[in-house]
Amino acid sequence: GEDVEQSLFLSVREGDSSVINCTYTDSSSTYLYWYKQEPGAGLQLLTYIFSNMDMKQDQRLTVLLNKKDKHLSLRIADTQTGDSAIYFCADRETGRRALTFGSGTRLQVQP
Amino acid sequence: EPEVTQTPSHQVTQMGQEVILRCVPISNHLYFYWYRQILGQKVEFLVSFYNNEISEKSEIFDDQFSVERPDGSNFTLKIRSTKLEDSAMYFCASSEEKGGTDTQYFGPGTRLTVL
Numbered sequence: 001g002e003d004v005e006q007s008l009f010l011s012v013r014e015g016d017s018s019v020i021n022c023t024y025t026d027s028s029s030t031y032l033y034w035y036k037q038e039p040g041a042g043l044q045l046l047t048y049i050f051s052n053m054d055m056k057q058d059q060r061l062t063v064l065l066n067k068k069d070k071h072l073s074l075r076i077a078d079t080q081t082g083d084s085a086i087y088f089c090a091d092r093e094t095g096r097r098a099l100t101f102g103s104g105t106r107l108q109v110q111p
Numbered sequence: 112e113p114e115v116t117q118t119p120s121h122q123v124t125q126m127g128q129e130v131i132l133r134c135v136p137i138s139n140h141l142y143f144y145w146y147r148q149i150l151g152q153k154v155e156f157l158v159s160f161y162n163n164e165i166s167e168k169s170e171i172f173d174d175q176f177s178v179e180r181p182d183g184s185n186f187t188l189k190i191r192s193t194k195l196e197d198s199a200m201y202f203c204a205s206s207e208e209k210g211g212t213d214t215q216y217f218g219p220g221t222r223l224t225v226l
Contacts, residue, residue, distance in 0.1 A: 035217070042115075042202060042219035043154070088154065092213070097142060097167050097206075098156035099215060 002026040004091055006102035013110050018076040020105045022089035025070065029091040032065065033099065034074045037086045046074070046087075076107075084109045113137045115218035117203050123224045124193055132188045132221045134203030142166070143186045144204040144215060145178065154202065160186065161208070193225045 003025045012018045024032070030051050035043040049056045049063045049072070056063045062075040072089055086106050090099040116135045124130050136143050145157040158168045160178050177189045186205075190197055200222050204215040 031213070033214070043204075043217040045214060045216060048214060090154075097144070097159040097213070098169065099146075099154075100156070101154040103153050 002029075002091065002093060002100045004089060004100050004102040006087075006089060006105045008103065009106050009108070011108045011110060012079050014079060014081055016079055018074075018079045018083070018107055018109075020074045020076075020087050020089075020107065022072040022074075022102050023070055024072065024089075024091050024100075026091065026093050026100075027067075027070065028094040029070075030094050031092045032063075032072050033090045033092075034061075034063065035088045035090060035101075037088065037104070039085075043088065079107075079109050081109045081111055083107060115203055115205055115216055117201075117218040117221050119221060120219065121222045121224070123226065126195060126225055127192055129189065129191050130193060130223065132190075132201050132203075132223070134186045134188075134218055135184050136186055136203065136205030137216060138184070139207065140205035140216075141208040142206045142213070142215075143178075143180070144206075145188045146202045146204065146217075147171070147199040148202065148220075149196075149199040157188075190223075193223075195225050198223055198225045 006022045033048040034046040060077045064073045086104040088104045090101045118133045143160045148154045158172045159166045200220045202220045203218045206213045206215045
């Protein structure tokens with residue numbers, strides 16, 4: 001079945017850019033999503049990208065998709081302490097409703 | 112901004128008991144979902160529900176589980192004869208059926224602890 005992988009931990013200094021990476025295995029993935037989970041909270045949708053796009057920018061967030069390598073990244077510009085959270089990538093395969101999640105990357109922002 | 116709500120936030124039960132987890136999806140959404148996240152593990156899809164029937168389910172969603180939309184606003188997950196390994200955070204989600212992004216919006220979760 002589909003597998004989505006992420007690195008587990010990233011530490012950056014406040015004001016720096018953060019780049020969180022994700023790889024997936026299913027070439028029929030149509031939409032790829034980034035969710036944020038703060039401690040004790042649910043999954044907050046940050047952004048998504050359609051599989052026929054290479055890049056999507058939304059304020060401080062930039063999503064890059066390399067479909068050939070099945071690699072997705074989320075760049076957060078000017079990272080703030082409030083960005084500290086777990087970031088999940090997820091994909092949805094063609095014809096399915098289920099999202100397949102990665103294990104999440106814990107982002108720690110040092111003041 | 113509309114949001115998905117879930118009750119209770121934390122449920123503690125004894126092994127073998129039945130629990131019902133409740134969700135109120137976003138009002139104009141037509142697809143409803145349950146996911147779970149066992150501590151330290153990935154978020155896993157359980158089931159999706161549309162037009163009063165299950166549209167997709169995972170291998171996890173066996174006869175122990177059932178879902179229902181008992182009225183126009185609630186969506187429930189029933190777990191019969193709970194086991195220790197059912198302890199997890201259970202997330203409800205909903206989406207509009209626009210045929211495009213079908214973005215799923217998640218509730219805050221119910222933490223289920225089975226003793």
